[in-house]
Amino acid sequence: MTRYVIIGTGAAGVSAAEAIRQHDKTGEIILIGEEPEGYYSRPGLAYILTKEIPEEQLHPFEPQDFKRLGMQFLNMQATHIDSATGKVTLHDGRKLTFDRLLLATGAEARPAGVPGEKLPTGETLPGVVQLDNFANAREIVQRARKAKAAVVVGGGITALELVEGLLALGVKTHYFLRGDRYWSNVLDETESRIVEHRLQEEGARIHFNTEIEAILQKRAGLFGRGEACVGGVTTKAGDTISCDIVGVAVGVGPRLELAKTAGVRIEKGVVVDKTMQTSMSNIFAAGDVAQDFDPSTGKPVMDVLWPTARDQGRVAGANMAGVHTLYVRNIPLNVTRLAGLTTTIIGAVGGRVPDNDTIGIVRGDSETWREIPEAIAAQSNFDVNRIRLMVGEKTLLGAIVMGDQKLSQPIHQLVAHQIDITAIRGRLLAPNARIGEVIAEFWEMAR
Ligand SMILES: Cc1cc2nc3c(=O)[nH]c(=O)nc-3n(C[C@H](O)[C@H](O)[C@H](O)COP(=O)(O)OP(=O)(O)OC[C@H]3O[C@@H](n4cnc5c(N)ncnc54)[C@H](O)[C@@H]3O)c2cc1C
Numbered sequence: 001m002t003r004y005v006i007i008g009t010g011a012a013g014v015s016a017a018e019a020i021r022q023h024d025k026t027g028e029i030i031l032i033g034e035e036p037e038g039y040y041s042r043p044g045l046a047y048i049l050t051k052e053i054p055e056e057q058l059h060p061f062e063p064q065d066f067k068r069l070g071m072q073f074l075n076m077q078a079t080h081i082d083s084a085t086g087k088v089t090l091h092d093g094r095k096l097t098f099d100r101l102l103l104a105t106g107a108e109a110r111p112a113g114v115p116g117e118k119l120p121t122g123e124t125l126p127g128v129v130q131l132d133n134f135a136n137a138r139e140i141v142q143r144a145r146k147a148k149a150a151v152v153v154g155g156g157i158t159a160l161e162l163v164e165g166l167l168a169l170g171v172k173t174h175y176f177l178r179g180d181r182y183w184s185n186v187l188d189e190t191e192s193r194i195v196e197h198r199l200q201e202e203g204a205r206i207h208f209n210t211e212i213e214a215i216l217q218k219r220a221g222l223f224g225r226g227e228a229c230v231g232g233v234t235t236k237a238g239d240t241i242s243c244d245i246v247g248v249a250v251g252v253g254p255r256l257e258l259a260k261t262a263g264v265r266i267e268k269g270v271v272v273d274k275t276m277q278t279s280m281s282n283i284f285a286a287g288d289v290a291q292d293f294d295p296s297t298g299k300p301v302m303d304v305l306w307p308t309a310r311d312q313g314r315v316a317g318a319n320m321a322g323v324h325t326l327y328v329r330n331i332p333l334n335v336t337r338l339a340g341l342t343t344t345i346i347g348a349v350g351g352r353v354p355d356n357d358t359i360g361i362v363r364g365d366s367e368t369w370r371e372i373p374e375a376i377a378a379q380s381n382f383d384v385n386r387i388r389l390m391v392g393e394k395t396l397l398g399a400i401v402m403g404d405q406k407l408s409q410p411i412h413q414l415v416a417h418q419i420d421i422t423a424i425r426g427r428l429l430a431p432n433a434r435i436g437e438v439i440a441e442f443w444e445m446a447r
Pocket of ligand 1: 106107335
C-alpha cells in the first residue's frame with residue numbers, strides 16, 4: 001500500500017488528496033497542517049473582519065469529511081524532510097515515512113522591512129498585523145476592539161481588505177500608497193479612482209506617495225508598564241501618525257523553509273515540471289509554493305490564486321497516484337471585491353500585457369451596455385459598472401469587469417478559449433463603441 005504524505009491543508013493540498021483518493025482507493029493519505037482549522041476558504045478571511053460571514057461558513061470541509069475520504073489529518077508542523085530516507089520530521093520529533101510527498105505549504109505576507117517592525121528577539125512587534133490565516137484575522141478583530149487608529153501599507157487586494165476590515169471594526173484607518181493611485185499595475189486610472197473614492201466614502205484616509213520610514217514603539221497598559229507594541233509610524237516625508245495597528249500587505253512570498261530541507265530545486269519557488277513533480281521523483285509541489293513555467297514566454301510563473309492551487313493540486317495528486325496527467329495553465333481568473341465592487345480580472349491586464357500583442361484597449365460603462373439580455377446571467381444593481389477589454393490581433397487577451405457581472409463569464413470564455421473575434425474587432429475598437437452590446441450579441445451567436 002502506498003503512503004502519500006501531503007504537507008499543507010490548503011486548496012492545493014486538499015485538492016491533491018481528493019485526486020489521489022479518486023485514483024487510488026486503498027492508499028494511505030496523511031495530511032499534515034499546522035493550522036487547527038484545517039481546510040478553509042482563505043479568500044473568505046476578509047469577511048471575518050467585516051463580520052459579513054460567520055467563521056463556520058468558511059469551511060467547505062469538516063474533520064469527518066477527511067475521515068469519510070479515508071484520510072488522516074495531523075494538526076502538526078513539519079520541520080524537516082529527509083528525501084534520501086523518505087522521512088518527514090514533525091515538530092514533536094516524530095518521523096513519518098512516505099512513498100510520495102506533496103509540498104503544498106503556500107505563501108505568506110512579506111514583512112514591510114522597516115525599522116521598528118521587529119523586536120530585538122526577532123519577533124514581530126505586537127500590533128504589526130498581516131492577513132494570511134485565521135489566527136491573523138482573529139488577532140485583528142481582537143486588537144481592533146481597543147485600537148483607535150491604524151495604518152495600512154500595500155497596493156493590492158489584501159491591503160484593501162485590511163483597510164475595509166479595520167474600518168468595519170470601527171478603527172480610524174490611514175491607507176498609505178507608495179504611488180499616486182491604487183493598484184496601478186493592474187487597474188487603469190479611472191478604475192483606481194473609483195476604488196479610492198469608494199474607500200474614502202467608507203472613511204479611509206488615503207495618503208498618496210507615502211511610505212513608512214519607521215514603526216514607533218510604545219509600552220501598552222496602565223502607566224506604560226506592559227509589552228512593547230505599535231505606537232505609530234513616521235513617514236519618509238517626515239510626518240508622524242499615532243496608531244495602534246500597522247497592517248502590512250506589501251506582497252507575498254512562497255513558504256520555502258521546508259522545501260529547502262528536502263534539497264529539491266528552488267528558484268523563486270519550488271521548481272516543478274508539467275506533472276508537478278519537483279527535481280526529486282517522489283516529491284511533488286503545488287499551489288502558491290510551486291514555480292511553474294509560462295509556455296508562451298518560457299518565463300517562470302508564481303501564481304497566488306485559489307483556482308490555480310486547486311488545479312495544480314489535482315494534477316499533482318493524479319500523478320502521485322500513478323495516473324500521468326499534465327498541468328495546462330488556464331487563463332488567470334480572479335473574482336474579487338474592491339471597495340464593495342465585485343470585480344473580475346481575466347487574463348492579461350495592466351502591466352501584464354505584452355505591448356506588441358495588444359491592438360487596443362476598449363472601455364465601456366453602464367450606459368453602453370445596459371440593454372444586455374438578462375439571459376446572460378449574474379449580478380447587477382451596482383452603482384458603478386465598467387468593462388475594459390484588452391483586444392489582440394484575433395482574440396481578447398484580457399479584461400476587467402467591475403460591478404455588474406453579466407458579461408464576466410462570456411468574456412472569460414472568449415479569452416480562455418481564444419475565440420476568434422475578428423468579426424467584431426472593428427466594432428469593438430470604433431470610437432464610442434457599445435462594447436457590452438457587441439460582446440453580448442457575439443456571445444449569443446458564438447455559443
Ligand atoms: C486574505 C487573502 C485573500 C485572498 N483572495 C484571493 C482571491 O480573491 N482570489 C484568489 O484566487 N486567491 C486569493 N487568495 C490567494 C489564495 O487563497 C491562495 O492562492 C491559495 O490559498 C493557495 O493555496 P495553497 O494550498 O497553495 O496554500 P495555502 O492555502 O496557503 O495553504 C498552505 C497551508 O500549509 C500550511 N503549512 C505551511 N508550512 C507548513 C509546515 N511546515 N507544516 C505544516 N503545515 C504547513 C500553512 O499553514 C497553510 O495552512 C487570497 C489569499 C489571502 C491570504
